[in-house]
Amino acid sequence: MRMGEMWSHVGSTMGSLMFIYALFKQFFPYHLQDYIEKHFKKLVSFAYPYVEITFDEFTGERMKRSEAYSAIETYLSGKSSASAKRLKADVVKDSQSVVLSMDFNEEVTDEFQGVKVWWAARKTPHKTQRISWFPADDEKKFYKLTVHKSYRELITESYVSHVLKKGKAIATKNRQRKLYSNNPSHNWYGYKRTKWSNVVFEHPATFDTLAMEAKKKEEIKNDLIKFSKGKDYYASIGKAWKRGYLLYGPPGTGKSSMIVAMANLLDYDVYDLELTAVKDNSELRRLLIDTSSKSIVVIEDIDCSLDLTGQREKKKKAKDKDDEGMDPIANMVNEEEKKESKVTLSGLLNCIDGLWSACGGERIIVFTTNYVEKLDPALIRRGRMDVHIEMSYCCFDAFKVLAKNYLKIESHPLFEEIERLLGETKMAPADVAENLMPKSDYEKEETCFERLIEALKTTKEEAIKKADEEAHAKEEKEEKEKQQSEKDENEKEKSADDAKK
Ligand SMILES: Nc1ncnc2c1ncn2[C@@H]1O[C@H](COP(=O)(O)OP(=O)(O)OP(=O)(O)O)[C@@H](O)[C@H]1O
Numbered sequence: 100m101r102m103g104e105m106w107s108h109v110g111s112t113m114g115s116l117m118f119i120y121a122l123f124k125q126f127f128p129y130h131l132q133d134y135i136e137k138h139f140k141k142l143v144s145f146a147y148p149y150v151e152i153t154f155d156e157f158t159g160e161r162m163k164r165s166e167a168y169s170a171i172e173t174y175l176s177g178k179s180s181a182s183a184k185r186l187k188a189d190v191v192k193d194s195q196s197v198v199l200s201m202d203f204n205e206e207v208t209d210e211f212q213g214v215k216v217w218w219a220a221r222k223t224p225h226k227t228q229r230i231s232w233f234p235a236d237d238e239k240k241f242y243k244l245t246v247h248k249s250y251r252e253l254i255t256e257s258y259v260s261h262v263l264k265k266g267k268a269i270a271t272k273n274r275q276r277k278l279y280s281n282n283p284s285h286n287w288y289g290y291k292r293t294k295w296s297n298v299v300f301e302h303p304a305t306f307d308t309l310a311m312e313a314k315k316k317e318e319i320k321n322d323l324i325k326f327s328k329g330k331d332y333y334a335s336i337g338k339a340w341k342r343g344y345l346l347y348g349p350p351g352t353g354k355s356s357m358i359v360a361m362a363n364l365l366d367y368d369v370y371d372l373e374l375t376a377v378k379d380n381s382e383l384r385r386l387l388i389d390t391s392s393k394s395i396v397v398i399e400d401i402d403c404s405l406d407l408t409g410q411r412e413k414k415k416k417a418k419d420k421d422d423e424g425m426d427p428i429a430n431m432v433n434e435e436e437k438k439e440s441k442v443t444l445s446g447l448l449n450c451i452d453g454l455w456s457a458c459g460g461e462r463i464i465v466f467t468t469n470y471v472e473k474l475d476p477a478l479i480r481r482g483r484m485d486v487h488i489e490m491s492y493c494c495f496d497a498f499k500v501l502a503k504n505y506l507k508i509e510s511h512p513l514f515e516e517i518e519r520l521l522g523e524t525k526m527a528p529a530d531v532a533e534n535l536m537p538k539s540d541y542e543k544e545e546t547c548f549e550r551l552i553e554a555l556k557t558t559k560e561e562a563i564k565k566a567d568e569e570a571h572a573k574e575e576k577e578e579k580e581k582q583q584s585e586k587d588e589n590e591k592e593k594s595a596d597d598a599k600k
């Protein structure tokens with residue numbers, strides 16, 4: 100029998116003795132009860148000179164999974180694979196590596212500054228009998244740490260924080276990053292403690308593959324890295340450790356790709372927040388609180404999400420009018436629909452500034468939009484959206500990145516013409532990339548460049564044609580307005596003359 104197991108048995112025997120003592124306490128003479136209890140406890144603590152600390156899996160009123168439990172689990176996985184006999188296996192990171200952790204009722208020993216400690220994984224049997232795929236609600240899992248009472252201070256003050264820190268560091272290295280979504284259609288399994296559903300986040304876009312002006316790209320990268328290392332700095336200036344980015348620009352200019360590149364650079368999770376699927380402001384708050392640190396919360400096409408709220412209001416008013424005279428059952432259903440409140444701009448702002456700031460650190464929030472001018476200035480003021488990044492049409496710098504990515508080519512005689520054409524016309528990187536992509540295994544890079552040149556020329560011609568048409572339409576409109584005002588003037592004069600007569 101191992102040391103930990105032995106002491107664990109001794110511990111439980113002592114526990115039973117205390118229980119028996121409590122039962123028989125009433126039979127002792129009243130004036131002796133305190134005296135006996137004091138000495139009995141002394142005896143127990145002399146016979147069992149150890150302290151036990153437990154770490155439950157779920158804590159708090161909201162029964163959140165305890166970060167300490169997860170960190171201990173990860174920390175012990177390294178220790179236990181060498182000594183525990185029964186291990187649980189879990190596959191992480193692209194199914195390439197297996198992480199082993201100790202199974203329940205197993206024990207491992209650890210040493211810290213020459214002091215020996217014992218860890219045991221335990222689970223309480225659940226009281227209710229039921230058949231389910233999911234863990235029973237009353238099943239309690241916990242880790243128990245046992246250490247000699249003379250090292251109590253060292254363990255509570257230094258060892259536990261050492262374990263948590265190490266565990267978190269290992270978890271960050273091993274973890275499979277996730278893409279979370281609040282879209283109800285993705286919540287395919289009913290049992291949930293949170294409204295987010297997740298899938299594994301694997302996307303190859305990085306800052307290296309992102310086509311944009313080299314200087315701007317470097318600035319953004321540096322800003323992100325500075326943020327991720329800025330824990331102490333943010334604490335010293337009294338600001339919540341979060342940063343807002345607004346990405347704006349026409350479709351296909353790489354806004355979504357930039358978010359992926361950010362997540363890949365910092366090794367963060369991504370929370371794709373679909374505002375139109377959020378019922379109301381309090382649900383939005385709950386969702387944001389449920390995000391973990393080291394994450395990017397993304398609200399794509401923010402202008403549409405907020406517009407939609409406006410649209411809904413208008414629709415609702417129209418509906419209210421139509422409802423008059425409807426049958427009672429249809430009216431009841433309708434009343435239910437009307438009760439649904441929606442996310443409002445002020446609710447969103449409150450979440451970003453208020454509670455959002457308070458719930459932990461190391462979070463980035465990104466808004467994207469195609470129409471920055473449509474956004475309410477309150478939403479994008481500095482402090483909320485700290486960095487505004489314009490994703491623009493493809494420039495020559497961006498083209499060179501795409502040529503290198505798609506064709507592995509850094510220079511070519513056709514580059515000069517492409518540079519000139521890119522300067523004269525507007526084409527999104529997505530379209531440039533599509534033209535550069537070889538259509539078969541045998542297609543030469545020259546053909547791809549020629550296709551791009553053709554596409555650029557066509558776009559340029561179309562743009563000129565469109566501009567001509569617009570100018571023509573404007574002239575026609577002005578001419579019509581002029582004719583109309585002349586006609587009005589003549590008619591006025593005529594009626595004045597008639598009146599004189
Ligand atoms: N700057 C870029 N660098 C590299 N690839 C790009 C870039 N912009 C677009 N692409 C390519 O075009 C595709 C579409 O780009 P992306 O989804 O990032 O555009 P977007 O700006 O988010 O567009 P939208 O406004 O329509 O959401 C990407 O999958 C990517 O392959």
Ligand SMILES: [Mg+2]
Pocket residue numbers: 354355356399467
């Ligand atoms: Mg996008």
